[in-house]
Amino acid sequence: MPVADRNPLLDGLPAYPLLIVISGPSGVGKDSILNRMRELKVPFHFVVTATDRPMRAGERDGYDYHFVTTERFREMISQGELIEWARVYGHYKGIPASEVRDALASGRDVVLRIDVQGAATVRRLAPEAVLIFVAPGSLDELRARLVQRRTENNTEIDRRLSVAQQEMEALDAFDYIVLNRADRLDDAVAQIQAIVAAEKLRVHPRHVVL
Numbered sequence: 001m002p003v004a005d006r007n008p009l010l011d012g013l014p015a016y017p018l019l020i021v022i023s024g025p026s027g028v029g030k031d032s033i034l035n036r037m038r039e040l041k042v043p044f045h046f047v048v049t050a051t052d053r054p055m056r057a058g059e060r061d062g063y064d065y066h067f068v069t070t071e072r073f074r075e076m077i078s079q080g081e082l083i084e085w086a087r088v089y090g091h092y093k094g095i096p097a098s099e100v101r102d103a104l105a106s107g108r109d110v111v112l113r114i115d116v117q118g119a120a121t122v123r124r125l126a127p128e129a130v131l132i133f134v135a136p137g138s139l140d141e142l143r144a145r146l147v148q149r150r151t152e153n154n155t156e157i158d159r160r161l162s163v164a165q166q167e168m169e170a171l172d173a174f175d176y177i178v179l180n181r182a183d184r185l186d187d188a189v190a191q192i193q194a195i196v197a198a199e200k201l202r203v204h205p206r207h208v209v210l
């Protein structure tokens with residue numbers, strides 16, 4: 001909810017931009033949810049993370065990821081350009097610090113889409129971040145999504161499903177859970193918007209310092 005739409009009774013209470021982390025197992029639909037929010041022109045700053053993995057068909061540099069070489073990624077690490085980075089399924093992934101800080105400084109709510117280990121790191125760095133765990137209706141549903149996406153082979157899909165089971169155990173570290181049920185993407189989007197709307201009504205708002 002833009003600050004201008006707040007209840008006037010909240011005038012005088014501080015309003016800070018939110019840092020919203022969308023996480024959950026591979027294939028659960030994080031990107032699909034965020035792409036739908038972008039289509040709907042939800043007024044968030046969607047952070048584009050960096051990776052050295054090859055671009056998939058249909059992906060766009062600067063939109064899905066900043067696709068960089070492994071050498072450039074290592075330079076970003078050594079130059080302190082990343083808030084968080086990790087090896088995820090064999091490739092580097094990391095969050096550009098300047099993008100997050102600039103967006104927060106401009107007063108916009110910032111959305112990050114990262115894996116579960118990355119969410120734990122962001123929690124340590126920014127305890128006031130809003131952590132949302134996106135879960136599938138079932139592991140069978142998750143498998144079906146990974147299979148139909150056709151970006152991983154069967155061995156890799158099995159690996160991601162096995163990691164997914166461990167990731168579900170990290171749920172306790174999150175603030176919210178959103179179910180992305182089969183063919184109900186818009187419900188998941190609406191639930192995330194409802195979470196953000198509720199966060200905007202907090203008497204003691206979260207204040208992220210990064």
Ligand SMILES: Nc1ncnc2c1ncn2[C@@H]1O[C@H](COP(=O)(O)OP(=O)(O)OP(=O)(O)O)[C@@H](O)[C@H]1O
Pocket residue numbers: 024025026027028029030031032033145146148149180181182183184185
């Ligand atoms: N609610 C849904 N019902 C059916 N299919 C879905 C749903 N949400 C996403 N999908 C499909 O599931 C596949 C995986 O989705 P997506 O790539 O968005 O997942 P992800 O969580 O971003 O994965 P990764 O972590 O590996 O990047 C895609 O083919 C997508 O179209």
Ligand SMILES: Nc1nc2c(ncn2[C@@H]2O[C@H](COP(=O)(O)O)[C@@H](O)[C@H]2O)c(=O)[nH]1
Pocket residue numbers: 024025026030049050053084085086088089093094095113114115116117118119
């Ligand atoms: N810890 C981080 N995880 C990230 C980051 N950017 C993306 N991701 C996550 O990686 C996996 C695999 O992604 P894929 O596009 O290769 O399938 C997925 O869970 C992403 O959300 C990041 O900067 N840090």
